Amino acid sequence: MTGDVLAFWGLALLLVGSALAVVLSKNLFHAVLWLALALTGTAGVFLLLEAEFLAAIQLLLYAGGIVTIVVFAIVVTERLVGERISQTSRRIAGGAVVAAALLGLIVSAIVERPLAPAEPSIGADLTRTIGELVQTRFVLPFELLAVLMLAALMGAVYFARPDD
C-alpha cells in the first residue's frame, strides 16, 4: 500500500466517522464541531488530489467561515432560549434504512461500472486555470452567484432587522 492509499482510507474513515457524529450527536454544539472536522477532512481529500487551491478555499470558507457563523448562531440562540439546545433526531432507524439502501444502490452501481477516472485537462498551475475558467467558461454562473448572494442577503437582512 502506498502512502496515498493509506491517507485516503484514513481520511475516508475520518469523514464517515465525523459525518455520522454530526447526525447522531445529541449536543448541537458538538454536532457542529464534528461538521467542522468533516469539512476539514474534505480539504484533506482535495489535498490528496493535488488540488491545493481547493483545499485552502475549503478550509477558509467552510471550516473557517461558515461553521464559525453556525457556531456563533448556536451560542447566541442558546443564550436567548436559556437552555442547551439538543438535537432531536427521531426515526433514526428508518433514516438509516433509507440511507443504507441508497448507499447500496450507488455502491453497487459504481462497482458494476466504475466511473472513468478522467483526468481533467488542466495546465500545470491549477490555481491559474481555475481563475481563467471562472472568467471564461463559467463567467455566467459566477455572475449569477452574485445575484443569488444579493437576494439571499436581502432576505436575511429583512428577517433580521428590527421593526422600524
Place this chain on the structure above:
Amino acid sequence: MFSSGIDAVVPMLCVTLAALAVMGAEAFRARGEQLPLGGLGVVGLVGAAISAVLLWNRNAVSFGVVVADNFGLFVTLVLLLVALLTIMFSSTVVRRDGLPAGEYYALVLFATAGMIMMATANDLLVVFIALEILSIAVYVLTGIRRDDSRAIEAAFKYFLLGAFSSAFFLYGIAFTYGLAGSTRLDRVGTYMAAQSMSGNPLILVALGLLLVGFAFKISAVPFHMWTPDAYEGAPAVVTGFMSTGVKAAAFAAFARVFLSVFEPFSGEWAPLVWLLAAATMILGTVVGVAQSNLKRMLAYSSIAHGGYLLVGLVAANQVGKAAILFYLLAYAVTNLAAFGVIALLGTREAANDELRDYAGLWHTRPALAALMTVCLLSLGGLPPTAGFIGKWYIFSAAVSAGYYGLAVIGVLTSVVSVFFYLRVVVMMYMTDRPAAIAPPPVSAVAMAALVASIAAIIALGILPTPVLDFAAQSIATIF
C-alpha cells in the same frame, strides 16, 4: 441589435437590472416617501418581453450555457406575464398590508430573473443556480409578513424542504458530471445518446436524483408535503406567483432535461413519471375536496394541475408537446387570477380566505364574484375556457400515446375537482352574505389585471389555435 455575446441573457438581465433599480431606489428613499417601485419593475418586465420577442427564432446562445431557443422564450414570456400580473395585483396588497415595498418588488423581480434563467439554461450548473435564486427569493416572499407566525412557519418549512430537495438535485448533477464529464446539456445529451444501449446503472441513479429534485419543485406527490402549508401561509398574491411562476420555470427545466438529454432513457423514466402523475392528480384532487380554506383548496388544486402537466410530459408525442406549453400558459393565467381575487378580498386584519367568507359575494362584489367564477371554471376544465382546451389536448395526447390509464385518471379527477370548484361558486351566488364582512375597495390597476387575465382565459378557450401553433413551434426546438 445586441452585441452577439450576451443576446440570450438580455431578458434576464433586464429583470435583474429592474430589481437592482428597485433596491437602489429603496435605499435612497426618504422615510415615509412613496415610490412607484412596482412601476420600475413593470418597465424591466416589458423590456425583457420586448427583447424576448426580438430573440424569437434566432436561437441565440450566450456563454455556451444559456440558449434562447423558442421553447425557452415561450416560457420566458409566460413567466414575464406571471410577474407582470403579480406586480399589478401587488400594488393594492403591499399598501394595504404594509409590506416592505422595496424588498417585496426586488424579490419578485429576482425570483423572475431566476425563473427566466432556469427556463433558458443549457447547463445543469446554471439550472441549479437559477433554481436557488428563485427559491431563496420565494422563501423570503413566503414569510414577507414576518409578524404573522403562520407565514413564518410556512417560510421555514418551505426553506427546509427546499434546501433538502436542492441537495438531491445537486447530487444528481454531480453524478451526471461524473459520467459525462460536463454539465452542459448538449454534451450530456451526446453522452446519453451514445450510452443508451449500455444499461449503465449509474445513469439511472443520476436520473433518479434529478427527478426527485424536480419533483420537489413542481410539488409532485409524494414530494408535495411543503406545498399546502407554504401556499396557505404566504400572502395570497405571493401564493399566486409561486404556484405559477416557480412551477412553470421548474417544469420548463424538467422538460428540457428529460425530453432532450435523457430522451434515450425515456423507457426508464416514463413509468416513474407515470406513477408521479397519477399519484399527484389523485391526491391533489381527493384531499382538495376536504378543504374548507380556499387558499389551501387551491394549493391542492395546483398540486393536481402539476399532475396534468406530468401527463403531458409522459405522453410526449406530437399533440402532447404543444399541449404542455399551452397548459402551462392557461394554468398560469388562471391560477394567478384566482389568487389575485383572494388577495383583493383580504383586509389587513383578516385574510378572508375561508370558504365561508365567500358566502354571498355576488351580492356585495358582483364583478369579483363573476371573475372568480370564470377562473374556477377554467381550473375545473369546463368550456369555453383555456383550462378546458388545455386538459382536452393533454388527455388526447395521453390517449394517442396509448396511456389510457392516465387519461382515465385525469378525466375522473377533473370531474371530482369540478365538485369543489363549483362549491365555491354555489357559495358565492346562492348563499346570503353574513353582514359583518365588508370587502375592501379594489384598485384600478388590480382590476385591470384581473379583467385582462379573464379575457385571456376566455380568448384562449375560444380561439386556441394560434397559441397552440406557437407552442408547437417552440417546443419543437428542444426535441
Place this chain on the structure above:
Amino acid sequence: MDLRFLVQLAIIGLTFFMLINASALLVYAERKVMGFMQQRYGPYRVGPHGLLQPLADILKLLMKEELRPKGADRWLFTLAPMLAITAAFAAFATVPWGAETTLFGLLDQPVKLGAADLNVGVLVVFAITSMGVYGIVLAGWSSNSKYSLFGGLRASAQMISYELSYATALSAVILLAGSLSIREVVDGQAGYWLGVVPRWFVFLQPVGFLIYVIAGVAETNRAPFDFPEAEQELVAGYNTEYSSVRFALFPQAEYINMTTMAAVATDLYLGGWHGPFLPAEYGWIWFLLKVGAILFTYIWVRWTVPRYRYDQLMQFGWKWLFPASVVNLVVTAALVLYFHA
C-alpha cells in the same frame, strides 16, 4: 539518507524553535516596553535586566494546579487550548523567512528557508488563521461561565468581521505579484526603483498595508481590539476559567499569531528578506529586523491607544475598513489591468 532532506527537517525544527522563542521574547519585550512607557523598569530581578523572566513565568505556570470548572464540557475544555496553539503553529508553516541558500556551499542544491513551500501559501495562511478562532470560541463555550461565553462570542464576531478586510487587502498584493505563493510575492519585490527606493509593495499599497495592519491587530485580538478578553468588563474573557499550562497556551498562541502576522506583513509588503548592504545569504537578518519592527509597533500601540467600544469596533470594521479595502482592491485591479495591457 539524503543530506538535503535532513537539512529541510532541521529548518522545520528551527522554525518551530524560533516561534516558541519568539513568544517568550515577546512576553519579555512587552513587559519591558510597557515598563519604559510607564516610566518604570519592568522585570528586573530574574537574570540580567530580567532577561530570564519568561522562563520564570513558565515555571510558575507549570507549578500551578489545573482547574476545571464544574459543568464545563470536559473534552472541549481540554481541546480548546490545544487547538489554539496548533493553529498558531500551523499558520506559520507556509511562511518563508529567507532566500534560497546552499548553506555556504554545503549543499549542491539550494534549500528554501521556511517550513514548507506551497504554491497557494497565502491562502493556507488565511485558512489556518481563520481556524484559530475555534480555540477561543471553544474555550468560551466549554467553560460554562458567562464571562468566557461573551469572550468567545466577541471573538467569533470580531474575527469574521475583520477577516474580510484582511483578506481583501491581501488580495490586492496578490494581484500585484500575480502569484499566491508567498516566496514568489517576496521575490517580486527585489530590486530598486530609481536605484534607491526598494521595490516593496508597501509603496504601491500604502492603504492596503494600513488596512492589513489594523485588521491584523483585530485578528490577533490585541489592544485596542482586545475585546475577547477585555479585562475591565469580562475578567479575562474566554480564558477566565483556565489555569496552569492550559492557560499558558492561550497567550502563547496569541504571541505566535502576532509573529505570523508580522512575518506575513514583512513578506508581502516589506520585501521579506530583500534589503541593502547584506548579501542574499544573510537576507534572513533583514527579515528578522523587519518582523521585530512590526512587533515593536504592535506593543507600542497596545500601551498607547485605549480600547474601543464594542459597537465602535463593529462599525469601524464594516463601515470603514471593509469598504476601504474593497475600493483599494478595485483600484488596484484596474491599475494592474491598465499597466499590463
